[in-house]
Amino acid sequence: MTSSIRTTVHESLPYIDQDPTPTERTAAEAQITAELSSSSSSPSPSSLPPAYTPNFSPLITTELTRVSQKQPLNGIDLSRYEAQDASTLSSPSSTQSPSDLTPLLTRAYATHTYLQGRQANLQLLEAYGKNAWLVGNWQSEAALAALERDLAAAKREVDVVNIQRRRLQDEVGEELRGLEDAWKRSVGRVLETEVATEALRQQVLKRQREGV
Numbered sequence: 001m002t003s004s005i006r007t008t009v010h011e012s013l014p015y016i017d018q019d020p021t022p023t024e025r026t027a028a029e030a031q032i033t034a035e036l037s038s039s040s041s042s043p044s045p046s047s048l049p050p051a052y053t054p055n056f057s058p059l060i061t062t063e064l065t066r067v068s069q070k071q072p073l074n075g076i077d078l079s080r081y082e083a084q085d086a087s088t089l090s091s092p093s094s095t096q097s098p099s100d101l102t103p104l105l106t107r108a109y110a111t112h113t114y115l116q117g118r119q120a121n122l123q124l125l126e127a128y129g130k131n132a133w134l135v136g137n138w139q140s141e142a143a144l145a146a147l148e149r150d151l152a153a154a155k156r157e158v159d160v161v162n163i164q165r166r167r168l169q170d171e172v173g174e175e176l177r178g179l180e181d182a183w184k185r186s187v188g189r190v191l192e193t194e195v196a197t198e199a200l201r202q203q204v205l206k207r208q209r210e211g212v
Contacts, residue, residue: 015169016176 020028056064066073 013169013176015166016173
């Protein structure tokens with residue numbers, strides 16, 4: 001449930017309040033500086049919580065050590081995807097046993113599978129990549145247009161709120177200034193009454209002392 005604009009309380013009245021004079025601004029800044037200098041600029045060490053000590057796992061610790069030493073990442077055996085020497089596989093020597101050829105055949109199979117997947121991906125990219133790229137651009141443009149519409153609507157709402165606020169402040173400006181003047185006069189009368197009361201009290205005390 002949204003509140004009525006007539007019941008909204010604004011922290012400032014920019015269309016009614018006057019800007020401070022250079023003298024008033026200087027005095028306010030001096031008071032702020034004095035207040036900041038009187039207070040501690042940094043909190044006491046006793047009020048600070050204890051320093052956080054991270055508790056990393058051995059794997060994370062090893063990885064952080066590797067990064068700090070600027071060592072390369074060797075988590076994946078890239079040699080499995082390198083081109084194999086065809087002469088080694090096509091004409092093995094008589095001294096090589098089947099167990100010696102097993103690693104070569106395993107690497108060749110991994111390379112073949114990897115290249116087969118790459119070829120399939122390239123074929124799909126060639127067949128559908130252009131359309132996918134165009135559709136992606138169209139979706140991005142549609143999202144951008146929607147955001148621009150939302151931004152324009154938000155700006156219009158802000159403008160409407162500012163116009164309504166200025167109109168309301170202009171309507172009640174004279175009333176607020178009148179109330180402020182009445183408040184000042186009331187405060188002045190209160191001070192005059194207090195001064196008169198204090199003077200009368202002093203007179204009463206003086207007469208009491210003279211009577212004694």
